[in-house]
Amino acid sequence: MAINVTVWNEFRHEREDATIGAVYPEGIHAAIAAGLREAGDHFTLRTATLDEAEQGLPAAVLDDTDVLVWWGHKAHGEVSDELVDRLQRRILDGMGLVVLHSGHHSKIFKRMMGTTCNLKWREANDKERLWVVNPSHPIADGIGEYIELPAEEMYGEFFDIPQPDDLIFVSWFTGGEVFRSGCCYQRGRGKIFYFRPGHESYPTYFNPDVRRVIANGVRWAAPVNGPEPSFGIGGPNAPLEALPE
Amino acid sequence: MAINVTVWNEFRHEREDATIGAVYPEGIHAAIAAGLREAGDHFTLRTATLDEAEQGLPAAVLDDTDVLVWWGHKAHGEVSDELVDRLQRRILDGMGLVVLHSGHHSKIFKRMMGTTCNLKWREANDKERLWVVNPSHPIADGIGEYIELPAEEMYGEFFDIPQPDDLIFVSWFTGGEVFRSGCCYQRGRGKIFYFRPGHESYPTYFNPDVRRVIANGVRWAAPVNGPEPSFGIGGPNAPLEALPE
Amino acid sequence: MAINVTVWNEFRHEREDATIGAVYPEGIHAAIAAGLREAGDHFTLRTATLDEAEQGLPAAVLDDTDVLVWWGHKAHGEVSDELVDRLQRRILDGMGLVVLHSGHHSKIFKRMMGTTCNLKWREANDKERLWVVNPSHPIADGIGEYIELPAEEMYGEFFDIPQPDDLIFVSWFTGGEVFRSGCCYQRGRGKIFYFRPGHESYPTYFNPDVRRVIANGVRWAAPVNGPEPSFGIGGPNAPLEALPE
């Protein structure tokens, strides 16, 4: 089944910093989209970036998006609150959201979690080893016992998030930290997957395992044709009894 | 151990509607506080209401509150966003929150959940039977297999909340609905308990079982002396490696 | 993708009781298999029954089964412990298990849960209404806000099971009970879905919604190509340090 995927990227680091630009010459979004393209032609892909019109996500695009992939870092504050409101409504109505790396501090992720989403971090070329702790989950499809990334930014616990509905990966870092690095959430009719790796200075989104996990996450987060709940006054048998004045 | 409890109530229905005022002549907050007083002298009790100075919750009160009990309904929109911000910070720092009945639509509960918290409802004197689905949980202490309320407002699924960390009660209603009516959440260093019963027109907060559950919920939600996480750059071994320029 | 499904049925009621035989003339397994056949040709279907050789599940069949659907009731005790051992191993290695109705008391379900799986029951033609409490889940695909069954056996809480990883349905019954009637579990590399309806004296397995849920459950429980964990002495860097004698 076809899944309409929009890969959203802040797209600032790559244009403002030559070192980063050398890692992702076409932008992080392009690398992520290329990974999804490889994963199969059931993805219909769009990319969107912060500096485009309507911050890349006009209503027509958002309404036509089944799963939104989100990478942001230094410009979280520039994303308009009105867009965040619309994103939240779309997620609760069924749109999947895949939040990557520093997207943990995006307005939309914090909105959906209700917590600060704070964590520890260190840029020190830690080795990261992401261990699978749920081998039955579709997001672990095709992955070995762990994914090893030779150099990454460290993210460490405590990670201020709600307890995940499903925890898929736990990361180990050279320096002595651990991190819940693959976290699944149900919210309304929608699903959210947070996946940790992908600091802008490392070629993480070219890693085949990372690409596979993102593709798995998109498939898992894709909407299902579940019920559209009705809310407010009612119930199948209402009115049941006339109330006294 | 002493627990400082603040029972917050909107306190409008009881003053504006004589029928409601007859049910709760001193206000819903007074009935809830009386129930907690009965439950033991380990509770140090305060009440607070919307129309008091600083909406009843100046910083000095909030900072001295271990568990906040919240009842609101018709004036959710009047609670200031600044107060909601402070409540969220206090909860994430350890303050317990017990949200009652129509508090499901309070700004603070929606903020903490990240969802609409919408539901179905009907005022028709339904009988409500709250079944215990986790008999091992401290919130079920002293409760029988179910609590029966002869007449209550119906709340029905789908209740748009995150999946609870622990589900304690599921309600049955005459008219054919069910509802997840006792829901536990961890958020940051704090804990949240949502408990359904308590429409303003019924004497629900005089019911001994309801009072017992609220007291149990307050004890469960009371802060523990868990770690105060540090966030931001760092980690026990930082800096690990000097990064190249 | 093709999924090899084996529908296992005790197949005693239908042969021993004319009333039941009239409801399911070819057996409950045949009705369930027919429902799966309708759902699409990605299912490769087998049926198996207790009185067949090796209780219907010789190793060759079990090893070739992606998802096993289980209906049993009056002859749970006759299922051999050796078969239960093999079922457990297969599930932990990835085979999905869909347990229906009175299968709650089967040896294999109790083995996987670690609890008694006891519940309340009543044969009284209750109406059952199964409310969807997770509209984002693939098992709710194509289902409305609730499924209504005009007459069913009642199952009531407390249902002595571990808290489900995902709770999909909660049932309401005429007589005043509720029940967690759609429960998902991860165990090892495998997944288990318990779905309540289907007393032998009612034509429940001809109901289109019930059939749809079973088909969804089978798809959800189908194995993924997740990692095959290694256990025992080892670890990627072992031996790390020679231990002193």
Added chain:
Amino acid sequence: MAINVTVWNEFRHEREDATIGAVYPEGIHAAIAAGLREAGDHFTLRTATLDEAEQGLPAAVLDDTDVLVWWGHKAHGEVSDELVDRLQRRILDGMGLVVLHSGHHSKIFKRMMGTTCNLKWREANDKERLWVVNPSHPIADGIGEYIELPAEEMYGEFFDIPQPDDLIFVSWFTGGEVFRSGCCYQRGRGKIFYFRPGHESYPTYFNPDVRRVIANGVRWAAPVNGPEPSFGIGGPNAPLEALPE
């Protein structure tokens, strides 16, 4: 409130191996009990060992035990199946169980989990750092952001357990592994806490933080006076309707 705690230990390593005996001259059980004694006089303490009459746990002791702490390793197979049956019944009826370290492979833990409880291990003096991932939980009371153990046996994922209801600790090991090292489960009216540290060759049970966690775990797992469910035919309104013959 008084809690009757029985600390059960296999007590073989300490007697059979002089090196281990030097670490725990009075046995691991004595060290654990001493830690609990320090934690407060609300614990009424007993110890029990495998080679005592009735494997240390005659019915009178078991029935009088609120929380059972379990350490076993090399003699899991000697624990009688009949004792395991009784332990399971007691847990489902409310007795708390705290399983330590190699108790992951005990018959009773595997029985309650329904999985193999397999894991990776290595004896190589790894440093272990147990990070708190739920700072709101009573088991984290009085603990810092992490507990550091200078030398321990490594346990690594995949740990074949059901997803915990609450995950409290995640361990980091020098050699590159992670482990879900503090796991909470509800089963029936009872609660189970698995806590990883404590290989017999290290003085782990003299560590103040480890002792504190065990004491917290015992308090958390202590029975509450929740409902005693009735099972079988019934329900509050039964019989609802006479069924046709």
